Amino acid sequence: MLMAPSYGRLTPPPLMLEEQSFWTLIYDGPDISSIYWPNPDFNPFGNGRTNYNSSRTAVFDEMGHFISSDLLQFSAPDTGLLRIKRRLTMDHDGNLRLYSLNNETGLWVISWQALSQLCNVHGICGINSICVNTPDPKCSCPPGYEITEPGNWNKGCKPMFNSTLSQSQQVKFVLLPHVDYWGFDLNYSDSTTFNSCMKLCLGDYRCKAFSYRLDGRAICYTKGVLFNGYQSPSFPGNIYLRLPVSFETSQLCILNGTDLICQSAESETTIGSPSMYNFNTKRTRWVYFYSFASAIGLVEILFVVSGWWFLFRKRGSPNLAEDGYHLVLSPFRRFTYTELKKATNNFKEELGRGGSGAVYKGILTDERVVAVKRLENMNQGEDVFWAEVSTIGKMNHMNLVRMWGFCSEGKHRLLVYEYMEYQSLDKHLFSPTFLEWKDRFKAAIGIAKGLAYLHHECLEWVIHCDVKPGNILLDSEFEPKIADFGLAKLSQRGGNSSDFSQIRGTKGYMAPEWATNLPITAKVDVYSYGVVVLEIVKGIPLSNWVIEGREEDDESDLTRFVRVVKRKIQCGETSWIEEVVDPRLNGQFNRSQATTIVELGMSCVEEDRNKRPTMDSAVQALLECLDES
CATH class of the missing domain: 1.10.510.10 (Transferase(Phosphotransferase) domain 1)
Incomplete structure (x- = not known):
């Protein structure tokens, strides 16, 4: 599995058949566990499946056909061609995809995927946040909330106010057009009016927001927790976020890479309390929508301009500056054998020896003290070795020794680790x-x-x-x-x-x-x-x-x-x-x-x-x- 995109790294979700008797994708996070494929709003039959599935079998054949005993079926566009290599992969971003190998380019091409929009994957963004397809998923915080841990959307957004609102406290509702939060409904009501839906939320201190949608009939959901938020122009409803009336909601923040960009969003709000409320939906909807769209457009422009700036800067920079730039962006790098031989003083000070080789103390040109391991009996080709160690180099945990880089030249295979002064346990x-x-x-x-x-x-x-x-x-x-x-x-x-x-x-x-x-x-x-x-x-x-x-x-x-x-x-x-x-x-x-x-x-x-x-x-x-x- 590969490094996840800018919205944060997801724990790979399981593809399961055991409990439901039909193929599902499940997000199993620290706070919630929920099915997101097939569409959780429908039962198995509404999704074209069946859970009367005693055999629980599935076959993906060499012709490119997938068929399962729960009635799930799909085929690759190049179906019928025998010499095409294909793979069905549970990808890092929570989507199930079918790939076909293009023999001319040597590239794997997506030929089918379970979800066309990644914001439908549960857990893409953390609690309270909103996912927007732009077309890649972007996470943002709604008005009144801020990112919990900058650069880490897995932690979601936290309220900038006391989240416990009493029934006597005067509140207002901020419109989030075409936004929904899946699940955690406190109450459900159909064929109801907007004001009745708002009163339902006002009467429950647990209510964080309410969803009101018109898709043939008026449907109301009050929300106790704001998980799996997403915004889509095709969604026929809105979320009305409950905030203290005194709280200023003048900013809308969206994500650009790992930076949070905030733009003004002068939106009118609905004022509500047990005794008074009024509403002006039309202007609120369009002001908020255009502000949101403008902010996304601005971010995309900044991204393109930044890319060109780095491109021309790179072309006009000396090699030394270029190497320094890459080193800052990624501490993991490839070393030459000469570099490591010099750093270890010709492998003079041995720190230890194991079944895979000996470890030597070294000092790099940037004065970092490192441990260099010379691997024995490693006969992989350079490309294979690079693919493996680059994956290992991306692993990062406080209880794993950090790998700074590697060397793969001819018969030489070396790994460069951080040096641990207190040695082994x-x-x-x-x-x-x-x-x-x-x-x-x-x-x-x-x-x-x-x-x-x-x-x-x-x-x-x-x-x-x-x-x-x-x-x-x-x-x-x-x-x-x-x-x-x-x-x-x-x-x-x-x-x-x-x-x-x-x-x-x-x-x-x-x-x-x-x-x-x-x-x-x-x-x-x-x-x-x-x-x-x-x-x-x-x-x-x-x-x-x-x-x-x-x-x-x-x-x-x-x-x-x-x-x-x-x-x-x-x-x-x-x-x-x-x-x-x-x-x-x-x-x-x-x-x-x-x-x-x-x-x-x-x-x-x-x-x-x-x-x-x-x-x-x-x-x-x-x-x-x-x-x-």
């Missing part, structure tokens, strides 16, 4: 300079967040496959950062599954499915995480492969630890956690947090991977005891 956890409890808990929750990002949120779904203390680095604040998270992806390219299983993993941290040739899923990382957090609590390695000299010759330290702890819990021992935690802490630890980590760790190392939690749920479990003292 194992050097602090298993040494006399042991970590205090707060740093251990920070490590447990940070590693979980980083893995949850890789498994559920990042641009492309990534399984680390070698989670261990040696691959967890610590910054100056002892914040954990996962290293080598892209190497599994690079190693797998071009190899078979057996080669992949031999390349990745460290004995003692490897899930049982590696040895049983089961398909490798994200649950292998969950298992490894379980071993790591149990070691964080215990303060000693539990990953020894086999403990010799015991009656159970095949019992590992980890197996014995889990068996003993489970027995203590089953026997009702109340002091078991004190016996488990690293004695070097001298009892200076949070009992509730330690108990949560141990119980979580034991569930992560279940032999049956279906019993292991996801990393999302692991993060949630740790967050629930974060503030406990």
